[in-house]
Amino acid sequence: MHLPWCVKKCPYCDFNSHPLHGDLPAEPYIAALLRDLDEQSPLVRGRQVESIFFGGGTPSLFSGALIGNLLERFASRLDLAPDVEVTMEANPGTVERDSFRAYRDAGVNRISLGVQSFDDEALRRLGRIHDGKSVTQALASLAHAGLDNFNIDLMFGLPGQSPEEALDDVKRAIAAGPAHVSHYQLTLEPNTAFHRDPPELPDDEVCWVMQAACAEALTDAGFGQYEISAWARPGRRCAHNLNYWRYGDFLAVGAGAHGKLSDVQSGVVTRWSAPRQPRSFMGRERVFERRVLTSDDLVFEFFLNRLRLREGFSSEDFTGRTGLDWTVVSERIDVAVSKGLLACSGEQFSTTELGWRFVNDIQAMFLP
Ligand code: SF4
Structure with missing residues (x-):
């Protein structure tokens, strides 16, 4: 809001x-x-x-x-x-x-x-x-x-x-x-x-x-x-x-506000944003920008957000939030683990102390 x-x-x-x-x-x-x-x-x-x-x-x-x-x-x-x-x-x-x-x-x-x-x-x-x-x-x-x-x-x-x-x-x-x-x-x-x-x-x-x-x-x-x-x-x-960081959904109310919603049935995730200028936002003809996220967007956005958190993530979190199969990212995850940037414990992955100092680099591995 x-x-x-x-x-x-x-x-x-x-x-x-x-x-x-x-x-x-x-x-x-x-x-x-x-x-x-x-x-x-x-x-x-x-x-x-x-x-x-x-x-x-x-x-x-x-x-x-x-x-x-x-x-x-x-x-x-x-x-x-x-x-x-x-x-x-x-x-x-x-x-x-x-x-x-x-x-x-x-x-x-x-x-x-x-x-x-x-x-x-x-x-x-x-x-x-x-x-x-x-x-x-x-x-x-x-x-x-x-x-x-x-x-x-x-x-x-x-x-x-x-x-x-x-x-x-x-x-x-x-x-x-x-x-x-x-x-x-x-x-x-x-x-x-x-x-x-x-x-x-x-x-x-x-x-x-x-x-x-x-x-x-x-x-x-x-x-x-x-x-x-x-x-x-x-x-x-x-x-x-x-x-936000767990890549959940949110409504957007107000000038320049950004929202994100996932349709569980169709698997479609949409983002939208309101006009930034309060005057335009309050006007009758306000135009919202809307965009359906591609698979590439979903992968990058998930890791952009989740890697900010100490608690890490699991393959289930990834599939639950993006609707994508874990195999889409598993090779890149393996590379991050082999470099000592991520640690794996059972199904759960978390950023190592080394990785914590290079979060931007790990995030960049998930760019298309
Ligand atoms: S101008 Fe920006 S940083 Fe300063 S009080 Fe307003 S929102 Fe906060």
């Missing part, structure tokens, strides 16, 4: 986010979201929805009342699992003391907080609108709401950052008591201000030192790494993201 506006565009951001000029067009946007939902909900009749993710953009620009209203409409159109995970992304600097209480009362049971760093100077260099004080306030608001299932998003490899500073961010995040930490290295993506005018970043060796030190701190604090950038306390992995 994509809510695409932000107070300001961050210079490193390549998400479909748009700076908000003037008032939030909440009413027409919600009307367009509900149109999406009405069109898509029949596609999942007979299936239970296990998670809802309000992503962005900055969903916390929407009030608790609006989010509650949307969740009620969802519940009337979809079969929600009794323990449905409802995550909302929020940014410090856009939340008040009672904001999270209002989101909790609306039905949100998991928050993902875009902290990125606790350090004022690092945040300024990243072009964020918030500072360390707003992070502290947002964390206090979360505690006030009693929302203990929350994620802290952190970035490392920031302009001018030292390994000690990166580690300090992780230690401060751990001290805040999150259930989950997402720890991403800053990358310079095309079509961003940082790509056009790159800041000086720590080199690869320094980033490796940071990553190793931060991983040790997270492990010592009781977090388990279950995906390249995702760390969770026991039982607190993000159900929504796990579904």
Whole structure:
């Protein structure tokens, strides 16, 4: 569920986010979201929805009342699992003391907080609108709401950052008591201000030192790494993201949102995406892009996603998600095993410690 506006565009951001000029067009946007939902909900009749993710953009620009209203409409159109995970992304600097209480009362049971760093100077260099004080306030608001299932998003490899500073961010995040930490290295993506005018970043060796030190701190604090950038306390992995990485199905509601559905009977897997510009998305003549995945797409996409996970995969997972026979990939799997990149235990394959450092290379073996 994509809510695409932000107070300001961050210079490193390549998400479909748009700076908000003037008032939030909440009413027409919600009307367009509900149109999406009405069109898509029949596609999942007979299936239970296990998670809802309000992503962005900055969903916390929407009030608790609006989010509650949307969740009620969802519940009337979809079969929600009794323990449905409802995550909302929020940014410090856009939340008040009672904001999270209002989101909790609306039905949100998991928050993902875009902290990125606790350090004022690092945040300024990243072009964020918030500072360390707003992070502290947002964390206090979360505690006030009693929302203990929350994620802290952190970035490392920031302009001018030292390994000690990166580690300090992780230690401060751990001290805040999150259930989950997402720890991403800053990358310079095309079509961003940082790509056009790159800041000086720590080199690869320094980033490796940071990553190793931060991983040790997270492990010592009781977090388990279950995906390249995702760390969770026991039982607190993000159900929504796990579904993507396990190559599951999902609906797409909102500007630029992408969906994927498998038709078990026909074996056809379809992807679609909505117009990226909120104005086009809210218009009457909006055009969605749709595409049926080929066998080559299915093979690559399955491994692109599954290889991100520590838990690995089995031949049964592959056939269940793609409808393809294991022999389509078995030779390539054997090569990865013989190179020491994958390990095989019975029917289960997982990435070795060596392979974990070369995930891109293993993924590339499954390109057509
Ligand atoms: S707040 Fe997040 S989504 Fe918005 S511009 Fe910054 S990085 Fe992008």
